Amino acid sequence: MTTITWIGLGHMGNPMSANLAKAGYDVRGHDVSAEAMAAARDRGVQTFDTLEEALQGADVVFTMLPKGEHARAVYLGDTGVIALAPKDALLIDSSTIDVETAEHLHRAAEEAGFRFVDAPVSGGISGAAAATLTFMVGGKPDVVEQARTFIEPMARKIVATGHAGTGQAAKIVNNMMLFICLEACAEGSVLADRLGLDPQVFWDIASVSSGNSWALQTWYPVPGIVDSAAANKNFEATFSAVLAAKDAGLALMAGEQTGVQLPAARLVAEKLQQLIDEGLGDKDCSLITKYAAPDGKI
Ligand code: NAD
Structure with a gap:
């Protein structure tokens, strides 16, 4: 079974990760908020107190975080996703962040041997709940195509926007x-x-x-x-x-x-x-x- 790690279980991450669990994926969630993790458990997502545990066996990692600074903190450094995730994992950042941070994460992920796309969404929490979000996906065309399979259970429309950062x-x-x-x-x-x-x-x-x-x-x-x-x-x-x-x-x-x-x-x-x-x-x-x-x- 494909294992998906979901980091950031807030207003959007909660219903989005729940839709992946509903689609039959093994979803391992993590959030710094205990309240957000409890709400995710109620909707079929297993939760883990540390990022390291949540990343175990991940085939795909989604992040849905507030701002660029949170995305940098979660991806970079000795305790970040790029240091801790299995090297063949596909990394998908769906947070809305600045283009410069998105480009930086692309470079850092690729230098460490990962595939990465920036894939922000539109449609609000109602679209997240109804699985009718629009995803705007930037990155290498073959990686964008690989990401499409895992995005589909949450989306009505998936648009390849072009090179790194264009989704943002x-x-x-x-x-x-x-x-x-x-x-x-x-x-x-x-x-x-x-x-x-x-x-x-x-x-x-x-x-x-x-x-x-x-x-x-x-x-x-x-x-x-x-x-x-x-x-x-x-x-x-x-x-x-x-x-x-x-x-x-x-x-x-x-x-x-x-x-x-x-x-x-x-x-x-x-x-x-x-x-x-x-x-x-x-x-x-x-x-x-x-x-x-x-x-x-x-
Ligand atoms: P939110 O604040 O409800 O959720 C973000 C979650 O990330 C929180 O639960 C927070 O605890 C968690 N988080 C922060 N730092 C973390 C860390 N280091 N490790 C793990 N978890 C961490 O925000 P939201 O409304 O879900 O939005 C998420 C992103 O999606 C934002 O970039 C937002 O702009 C974008 N977005 C929101 C909407 C919307 O309608 N709410 C629609 C489209 C896009």
Whole structure:
């Protein structure tokens, strides 16, 4: 039986690893959070307290970690995946991280004799649970093809993006567009309300009109309209403001490096940072809606 090690069992890693277990793989999970490991056990994933134990017998290693610094810590150094995993293991990083770190991990893995792809995802926790994620996979074409088999139980779409780091490049641009669409939903939902529109009536119109977007369909920031929206659960995170600010920051950094002007992305990044500054970084990113409604009524 193929053994898959899964590192990072959070909002996304939990349902994604559970789908691999459901597909019949032997899944060995590890997370620094005991709570995340307990939740993974409930869904058919064996868990291990140390990375070293989790990596035993791994044919494939997936990582789903918050930021580039976490990915570097997990892959590099004497106690990292590259030092400890079986040398023939295929390494797949699905975290959203900066292109430079992704390229660095590619080089470090290849120098140590590993196959590695950067394979970030889009689709949110609802897509992770429903196994309908889009994977953007960067790396050598033959390695991307090998990764496809193990990604399939979690995906609706798997796209080969090109050379090392291009999966992350695609993901950073995609998420920048998502957050700009979220800001449009935030402003639109409050304005529609203040103009006296029933929220359901307005959503029904926008969802089949030119105002439609993935953000509108999945994260619409008004309670009682879209099942998957954090607005239904007091903005408990499905995608935290901290992670969203990280992604918006990656886009702004890429804009600076390439000389591209990104005023809309900058505006959303500032609002996400405002949530963090108010101590609301663990809340859902769609809570930026409150800045469109200074009277507090979302
Ligand atoms: P999360 O914070 O819920 O999960 C990350 C997990 O990694 C946590 O459980 C944390 O304890 C664990 N972790 C951190 N350092 C570790 C280490 N050294 N060893 C083992 N485990 C460690 O985040 P998430 O929402 O699951 O997102 C994960 C990644 O996927 C991020 O890069 C995010 O940007 C991206 N992403 C998130 C969504 C979403 O909707 N939440 C959608 C697409 C992509």
